[in-house]
Amino acid sequence: MEVRAAEGGWGKLSRDATGAAEDWLPLEHHCIDVASVFRALCELPAIYRSLCAASGQDLSTRHLDRLAVFALLHDLGKCNHGFQAKADLDAHDTAGHVREVAPLFYDEELSASFARVIEIEVLASWLAEPQDVGPLLIASLSHHGRPVEFDSHNWQAYRRYWLPDEIRNPVGAISGLVQAAHDTFPDAFTEPGDPINASMGLQHRFAGLLMLADWLGSHSEGFFPFHHQASTRAVFAREAAAQALVTVGLDVGNAREHASQHADFAQVFGFPPSPLQEALAKPSNANVLIAESDTGSGKTEAALAHFLQSFIAGEVDSLYFALPTRVAARELYERVLAFARNVFGQAGPPVLLAVPGYSAVDGEPANALPDIRHLWNDAKQTVKRERAWAAERPKRFLAAPIAVGTIDQALLSSMQVNHAHLRSVCLDRSMLVVDEVHASDTYMQGLLRSLIFHHRRIGGRALLLSATLGADARSGLLTPPDRHHVTPAADESQALAYPSITTDTGDVMAIERGVEHREKTVHLQPTASLEDLTAVIPALREAASAGARVLVILNTVSRVIAFQKAVEQDSELAQVLFSCNEKTCPHHGRYARRDRECMDAAVSLAMGKKAELAPLVLIGSQTLEQSLDIDADWLITDLCPADVLLQRIGRLQRHVRHRPAGFERARCTVLMPEDPTMGKRFDHKGRVRPLAGLGNVYPDLRIARLTAELIGNGREIVIPRDNRFVVEATTHPDHTEQFRDGPWESHRNELLAIKVAHGQTADSALIPNQPFGELRFREFNEQVQTRLGMADRRIPLEMPLTSPFGQRLDEVFVPGWMVAPGVDADVLDGPPELEESGFRFRYGGRTYRYSRLGLERVDVA
Structure with missing residues (x-):
């Protein structure tokens, strides 16, 4: 099929089994499709709000039409000879359509023709600053995910693609797009009216919105087929765009109308609200709120109620519930899915689990959705697939109307990565809920501060949740990232109400504790066993004999595995150790993805709210601190920062239920170093010698020392009454800054240097x-840039293996820090070797074993 000779050229092709072009969509039609989606997106309440906030003006329908004209011009680069030649499989001199536009900006003759054809003076007259016409055009050309970077020195290589030949004039062909713009958006070309303030903020919003529109407008299998029945492509495209936005869940008008009839908290959740939930279910004028309440106090339901009232009021169009880990996101997803079904019914908007590798839509794994090739005769399957549009690629996760994922997906919206602008305009629509907001290092805090500030400035809504947020972190989150935040004094910070809600202006509202809010008295018992874990085994044996369920949380995976092996040597304890699919094992993060899913389910069954009363010992790492609904009779934990300790205590006697004799009171045994002052943790040069994760996993030894001093020889704390006191007494700068003698001063300076370096690294990762x-992106690896550290390796297996827990494994996972320096191979050194308890393999010259104990290196002592 000859398509190159067409006057305007082709925009989209379909090919037969041989690769030959069998059908095509004219370029003008494709550009009309995308511009129509863009224009429809501009009408959505939350998107319109963000555009107005970015431009600093109330945008009229004519303003939006004019922005849509710029959007329509996004693929003008496809007019060049090299791109049009791609229709012919035998063509050799082919080209792309983005960087190849450079001659139209740099060549004197071509740029003059280009300016005349696109009516540059008309476009410039629409803008408050006429020189912004160039940036808006370049933003339009940047629809593939990154800002276009023209090479001002090598553009001549593309010049020949724009020179006219005997068949067609590429620059002249652009006039077809301009005419399509006149026909599709005639009001844009009437009298000038008020100009558009094309600020940098608006340029960035425009670019992200066009990326989203281009993705939807290119959906030829469903929304925008090559052929239509309407009188013109513009008429068809307007109708198709409206339907597409409803189908994928971007247009939530019907859902909002339905939700307004189901706004009662008790009706949605099945129980009356607590004071915290009642407070957040009421309208608020604040764009950002911080809700602090103890673990298990119903913050999730409070957040969902807050989203619901904001959604009904039209203040947000979507929800993104961000959690610190994939495990936490998977655990919460089912609760959010149940909430959505209660509010919206079965016909409500799609609900996405936005975790790469685990993604699901409406409770069904995304990889189980029908293949696009099998949809032509099944309308029901087609709708299901189209509802899952946002789940098909992580870059589109934030386009879902209701999504649960990790904080990483939200942070990517502010960073120099592909499609960051698309992520950002999608997140602009959302109520952003960040759970466990304290669970991040200084690098991630820097990214989060910038994200919250942008969300607030664009008119978005955010709710930050924490049980253990310190005053220093709270002040930082509420202060613009370009300003130094001021932390209230320690006594003032400790006097703040708890539970409470803090607004973005710093106002604090105390929340009463409802009658259902149970206080829990916990006895902290120190024992000098950090260096010798086996010292607690006799006490474990007695607890098991009494029928207790014991949770042991250690700071490092190596300690977890070592202690698991030691406990297994005890014949009595070996009978009550946690198991998954009849395999005794610990719980930590060094398991394959499918095994972790299996283990998490087994943990919830064995130690959840409805678990049977039977002796059990579960040994694990920080993976047990949050999200999993664990209820232990007794908690044993390594010494850790007090805010982390409170998280772990949240798994101790979490529910009201019968306790074995001797365990009626909540007890937390803290494994302490022989020297709780931490003085021995420095070598003769003042460098830190880590112990059990103190000094590396938890780098600030000052907080560890303050926590040890707080525990002393043993003390009782009342949860949640003492939460604020415990956190501020151990993390507040007024207390940590008191250690300035000897090696402590060097330690302080080193921590400060790391904090500054992390802040600078975060700043350099953000979109300028x-x-x-002028905008340029650095090269970042999307797998690691939201968290500092080495890139983890996922290496595909040539032949699937069966894991120790009976799961099919298609890949092996190796944490980046375990990989030999400089190794980045995507294959193993050789085939894995099967063993009785699992398998071993070599990667990058190192040997690893994967067994019921997880992943271990076996070529080191």
């Missing part, structure tokens, strides 16, 4: 506030 044309 620059106009398109």
Whole structure:
């Protein structure tokens, strides 16, 4: 099929089994499709709000039409000879359509023709600053996910693609797009009216919105087929765009109307609200709120109630519930899915689990959805697939109307990565809920501060949740990232109400504790066993004999595995150790993805709210601190920062239920170092010698020392009454800054240097506030840039293996820090070797074993 000779050229092709073009969509039609989606997106309440906030003006329908004209021009680069030649499989001199536009900006003759054809003076007259026409055009050309970076020195290589030949004139062909713009958006070309303030913020919003529109407008299998029955493509495209936005869940008008009839808290959740839930279920004028309440106090339901009232009021169009880990997101997803079904019914908007590798839509794994090739005769399957549009790629996760995922997906919206602008305009629509907001290092805190500030400035809504947020972190989150935050004094910080809600202006509202809010008295028992874990085995044996369920949380995976092996040597304890699919095992993060899913389910069954009363010992790492609904009779834990300790205590006697004799009171045994002052943790040069994760996993030894001093020889704390006191007494700068003698001063300076370095690294990772044309992205690896550290390796297996827990494994996972320096291979050194308890393999010259104990290196002592 000859398509190159068409006057305007082709925009989209379909090919037969041989690769030959069998059908095509004219370029003008494709550009009309995308511009129509863009224009429809501009009408959505939350998107319109963000555009107005970015431009600093109330945008009229004519303003939006004019932005849509710029959107329509996004693929003008496809007019060049090299791109049009791609229709012919035998063509050799082919080209792309983005960087190849450079001659139209740099070549004197071509740029003059280009300016005349696109009516540059008309476009410039629409803008408050006429020189912004260039940045808006470049933002339009940047629809593939990154800002276009023209090479001002090598553009001549593309010049020949724009020179006219005997068949067609590429620059002249652009006039077809301009005419399509006149026909599709005629009101844009009427009298000038008020100009658009094309600020840098608006340019960035425009670019992200166009990326989203281009993805939807290119959906030829469903929304925008090549052929239509309407009188014109513009008429068809307007109708198709409206339907597409409803189908994928971007247009939530029907859902909002339905939700307004189901706004009662008790009706949605099945129980009356607590004071915290009642407070958040009421309207608020604040764009950002911080809700602090103890673990298990119903913060999730409070957040969902807050989203619901904001959604009904039209303040947000979507929800993104961000958690610190994939495990936490998977655990919460089912609760959010149940909430959505209660509020919206079965016909409500799609609900996405936005975790790469685990993604699901409406409770069904995304990889189980029908293949696009099998949809032509099944309308029901087609709708199911189209509802899952946002789940098909992680870059589109934030486009879902209701999504649960990790904080990483939200942070990517502010960073120099592909499609960050698309992520950002999608998140602008959302109520952003960040759970466990304290659970991040200084690097992630820097990214989060910037994200919260942008969300607040664009008119978005955010709710930050924590049980253990310190005053220093709270002040930082509420202060613009370009300003130094001021932390209230320690006594003032400790006097703040708890539970409470803090607004973005710093106002604090105390929340009463309802009658259902149970206080829990916990006895902290120190024991000098950090260096010798086996010292607690006799006490474990007595607890098991009494029928207790014991949770042991250690700071490092190596300690977890070592202690698991030691306990297994005790014949009595070996009978009550946690198991998954009849395999005794610990719980930590060094398991394959499918095994972790299996283990998490087994943990919830064995130690959850409804678990049977039977002796059990579960040994694990920080993976047990949050999200999993664990109820232990007794908690044993390594010494750790007090805010982390409170998280672990949240798994101790979590529910009201019968306790074995001797365990009626909540007891937390803390494994302490022989020297709780931490003085021995420095070598003769003042460098830190880590012990059990103190000094590396938890780098600030000052907090560890303060926590040890707080525990002393043993003390009782009342949860949640003492939460604020415990956190501030151990993390507040007024207390940590008191250690300035000897090696402590060097330790302080080293921590400060790391904090500054992390802040600078975070700043360098963020999208610069620059106009398109000047905007440049650094190269970042999307797998690691939201968290500092080495890239983890996922190496595909040539032949699937069966895991120790009976799961099919298609890949092996190796944490980046375990990999030899400089190794980045995507294959193993050789085939894995099967063993009785699992298998071993070599990667990058190192040997690893994967067994019921997880992943271990076996070529080191």
